[in-house]
Amino acid sequence: MGRRTVTRAEAEDFLYREAQLLDEWRLDEWLALFEEGGRMEVTTTDWNGWDSSSAGAFMCDDYGLLKARVKRLKSRKAHAENPHSRTHRMISNVIILEQGDETVWVAANFIIHRYRDNQAFTYVGRYEHVLLVDDDGLRFRLRRSIPTMETMAPGARLSFIL
Amino acid sequence: MTQLTHTDLTHTGPGGPPNHSLVQEDWEALTFKVHRSAYRSPAVFQKETSRIWGHTWLYLGHETEIPNPGDFKSRTLGGRPLIFCRDSSGQVQVFFNACTHRGTILCRHSEGNTKFFQCFYHAWAFSNSGELAALPGDDAYTDVPGFKERHRLRSVPRVDSHEGFVFISFDPDVPDLMTHLGEAAHYMSLTAKIGPQGMQTVPGVQLYSVKGNWKLAVENAMDGYHFAPTHNTFVGYLRETGFAVTDDDQYAYDLGDGHGLLILTGHNGRIGMVWEPRFGEAEKERTAAKRQEMEQRLGKELAAEIADASRILFVFPNLLLFDLEALTIRQLEPVEAGRTDVRAWQFVETGEPDDVRALRIKTMVSFVGPGGLATPDDIEAYEAVQRGIEATADSADPAYDWSDMSRGMANEKQGNQGRSIDEGAMRSFWRQWSRRVEDGTPGA
Numbered sequence: 001m002g003r004r005t006v007t008r009a010e011a012e013d014f015l016y017r018e019a020q021l022l023d024e025w026r027l028d029e030w031l032a033l034f035e036e037g038g039r040m041e042v043t044t045t046d047w048n049g050w051d052s053s054s055a056g057a058f059m060c061d062d063y064g065l066l067k068a069r070v071k072r073l074k075s076r077k078a079h080a081e082n083p084h085s086r087t088h089r090m091i092s093n094v095i096i097l098e099q100g101d102e103t104v105w106v107a108a109n110f111i112i113h114r115y116r117d118n119q120a121f122t123y124v125g126r127y128e129h130v131l132l133v134d135d136d137g138l139r140f141r142l143r144r145s146i147p148t149m150e151t152m153a154p155g156a157r158l159s160f161i162l
Numbered sequence: 163m164t165q166l167t168h169t170d171l172t173h174t175g176p177g178g179p180p181n182h183s184l185v186q187e188d189w190e191a192l193t194f195k196v197h198r199s200a201y202r203s204p205a206v207f208q209k210e211t212s213r214i215w216g217h218t219w220l221y222l223g224h225e226t227e228i229p230n231p232g233d234f235k236s237r238t239l240g241g242r243p244l245i246f247c248r249d250s251s252g253q254v255q256v257f258f259n260a261c262t263h264r265g266t267i268l269c270r271h272s273e274g275n276t277k278f279f280q281c282f283y284h285a286w287a288f289s290n291s292g293e294l295a296a297l298p299g300d301d302a303y304t305d306v307p308g309f310k311e312r313h314r315l316r317s318v319p320r321v322d323s324h325e326g327f328v329f330i331s332f333d334p335d336v337p338d339l340m341t342h343l344g345e346a347a348h349y350m351s352l353t354a355k356i357g358p359q360g361m362q363t364v365p366g367v368q369l370y371s372v373k374g375n376w377k378l379a380v381e382n383a384m385d386g387y388h389f390a391p392t393h394n395t396f397v398g399y400l401r402e403t404g405f406a407v408t409d410d411d412q413y414a415y416d417l418g419d420g421h422g423l424l425i426l427t428g429h430n431g432r433i434g435m436v437w438e439p440r441f442g443e444a445e446k447e448r449t450a451a452k453r454q455e456m457e458q459r460l461g462k463e464l465a466a467e468i469a470d471a472s473r474i475l476f477v478f479p480n481l482l483l484f485d486l487e488a489l490t491i492r493q494l495e496p497v498e499a500g501r502t503d504v505r506a507w508q509f510v511e512t513g514e515p516d517d518v519r520a521l522r523i524k525t526m527v528s529f530v531g532p533g534g535l536a537t538p539d540d541i542e543a544y545e546a547v548q549r550g551i552e553a554t555a556d557s558a559d560p561a562y563d564w565s566d567m568s569r570g571m572a573n574e575k576q577g578n579q580g581r582s583i584d585e586g587a588m589r590s591f592w593r594q595w596s597r598r599v600e601d602g603t604p605g606a
Contacts, residue, residue: 042533044366046272053520056366056508058533060524064440065535068399068528072535077394080538117549119373150272152370154501157541158533 003133006104012094014131014138015108019089022161027070030161034140035132037063041144042162045151058147058158073160080159086115087160097128103141104131110145114160121156124148185596186564187589192571194589195564198551201375206599207499214479214598215240217333219342221481221493222246224507225254225326226362232275232290238495238503239480240332244318245269249291250277256321256330261286262294262313279315288315325354326361327481327491346421349475352468353485356434357511358455363491366523368506368531374544376480376496379504380591382540383474383482383492384422386412386582387569392543396529396536404439405431414580414587420478420594422587426486427471433488433522434511435469441521448518476587478594483509488526500548506531567592 014033021030034040041052042059052060061069072078090111097105105128112123130142145162152158184197184206200206220239223246227235234247236259243259245268261268261281268279268288278295280287287296292315303309319334324347329339340347354361372379382388386409390397397407408428415423431438434452437445456465475483482492489509496502510522529536554562570584580586 045369046365046367048365050365053516053523055364056368056506056523057527058368058531060527062524064403065524065528068402069535072395072399075395075398077398078539079392080542117545150369151503152532154371154497155373155545156532157370157372157538158531159538159542162533 003099003101004135006096006099006131006133006138008094008096010138011096011104011106011108011131012091015091015094015106015127019091023087023089025073025084027073027161031067031070034063034066034143038066038140039063039142040066040140040161041142042158043144043146045147045149047146059145059162069161078159080157083116085160088113088115091127093126099133102132104133104138105129106131112162114156119155121153123156123162125162183596183600185592185600187593189571189575192568192575193566194568194571194585194592195566196592198554198563198565200595201377201548202499202551202555204499207496209599210496211241214595215332215496217331217336218479218598219320219322219329219331219336219339220479221477222256222321222328222330223493224363224491224509225323225328226512227507228254229362230275232277233273234269234271234276234279234290235273236269236271237505239330240495241497242332243267244330245279245315246328247290250289251291253291254321254323254328255291256318256328257292258316258318260316262288262315268315286313292317325350342419343477344419344421345417346423346475346477349417349423349473350477350483352473353475353483353489353509355460355464355468356456356485356489357514358459359511359513361489361509362512363507364510364523366508368504370532371497371501371503372541372544373500374502374541374548375499376494376502377591377595378544378547379494379502380476380479380482381588382543383484384414384424384476384587384591385585386414386424386426387585388540388543389583392539393536395539399535400430400438400440409581409583412582414582414584416587416590420476420591420598422476422591424474424582424587425471426473426582429472430487432469432472432486433518433525434514438487441525444517445521476591478591484530486526487529488522490526490530492530502544 018033040061041057044056044058073081076082091108093109095107097107108127110125114121125145125147128144131138132141184200187194222239228248231248231250231252234245236245245257245259247255249255259268263286266281266283268281277290278287285298289295294310294313300306318330320331322329322339400407412426417423437449473485480494484490491507491509493505494502531537557563567585567588570580570586574580574586
């Protein structure tokens with residue numbers, strides 16, 4: 001089936017909307033941005049392009065784990081996120097890398113500021129997502145975050161969605 | 163394994179903490195207390211750096227991180243920058259990462275492959291076995307061969323390995339590695355025997371840092387009591403996948419010299435060894451086949467010892483080996499009293515099928531690491547303790563500034579094996595800590 005062309009503006013709208021949902025901790029709506037069977041990865045800081053199934057990672061969620069993660073983060077027993085961190089996401093440098101029949105590959109840069117316990121943490125990195133192109137919008141097939149930092153700074157855990 | 167009995171542990175007895183100690187145990191009153199300055203005080207931290215990190219074997223890395231001649235990793239251990247490399251003849255070498263000329267960091271890359279390490283400052287170049295190979299403008303020195311020999315790259319005084327786990331010591335006068343490892347060596351060997359073609363680390367190293375004292379990370383790993391409340395959401399996730407976690411019939415062991423072990427039976431599945439619904443049907447069949455393979459290779463008894471129970475092994479002072487659903491090597495690098503750098507490697511069976519490798523990585527990462535469904539809550543615990551213990555520092559009533567670790571002492575005093583959900587493994591760690599840090603007589 002021939003698909004429509006995805007513009008940078010449409011990809012930006014999708015990413016901005018996602019950032020808003022995450023910053024507002026609207027996790028059920030966020031999960032709905034994934035197709036059934038979608039995946040999420042956060043690579044380690046030594047990542048060199050390898051396949052996530054062959055090496056270690058910070059996050060490597062299939063759809064079942066993704067749902068479990070959302071359920072966990074909504075629980076007040078997710079101690080690392082009770083109370084929730086305050087996050088503030090800036091997304092920029094959005095590029096359409098490649099458009100296929102069914103999917104579009106999108107890259108973007110992110111800076112996420114996280115605040116908790118009177119401390120501030122900054123996460124810098126880039127996204128390389130594979131998005132399913134539907135008639136009515138875009139959805140994650142693979143959501144991949146690639147931290148730019150050399151290591152997670154003291155206290156900078158990944159208890160939230162990067 | 164040593165079964166602890168109260169007669170070994172009277173606080174006035176040999177090897178026990180002295181009365182001025184930050185560790186107080188009393189087998190009449192059944193109390194065990196740790197003074198909170200042990201986690202907080204820069205002076206205590208300095209003593210630890212010198213008396214523990216300066217004078218005992220430390221886990222550096224695994225041989226499979228540097229499989230080929232010329233492979234290297236640069237890594238800081240005990241606050242000292244090191245080069246961990248395999249020289250061109252295949253020998254593992256560990257050097258201080260400082261040019262012998264003026265002390266410049268010699269290797270500024272975190273990993274790679276090279277025959278020579280060349281200092282950028284004055285272009286001195288050292289072979290990967292440590293010889294000073296190139297000395298620009300050597301006509302300004304007399305006795306060039308002798309000068310070069312005196313300026314070889316400095317090796318750490320002791321390097322040895324067990325089952326591919328490479329340890330170093332900055333003190334040349336430590337007992338042999340196997341003496342240091344003692345009973346812990348056996349449990350490292352059990353894990354090393356899981357794969358018919360051996361075990362290896364893979365890339366994808368979790369590097370993170372926690373705002374907590376290193377001893378809080380040790381306590382957390384040796385503490386089965388926290389599992390149900392701290393990991394409530396993880397236990398809930400497992401329940402939904404069809405697996406009920408139990409803490410029954412699980413025990414903690416003092417392996418001597420501060421090494422500790424939890425043996426957890428029925429606590430979780432083990433990929434290839436104990437099936438769990440979340441591993442999927444294909445893995446169920448493979449688990450049966452792998453058990454046959456292990457029994458043929460190792461005998462029924464050893465195969466059962468390796469496969470049937472999960473183990474969390476702590477090798478004093480900086481190695482944690484998690485042999486659970488899958489395997490993780492975790493290394494602790496204390497930076498200051500309130501900060502610990504952590505490095506964690508996935509440890510896998512060499513040559514296993516791609517789908518098993520993928521299942522292993524997915525399953526382990528879903529639990530461990532700063533982005534897992536469980537470890538972030540452990541990190542929250544270390545960091546909340548580190549913040550909380552400020553509350554009672556120099557308090558009007560000095561009794562407020564002690565933490566309690568007496569759980570299970572009455573049971574232990576009766577001669578029973580300590581449960582994983584008691585605090586016996588933490589107590590044996592703290593006893594060794596006190597011998598090292600407070601008596602100043604390492605190994606006493």
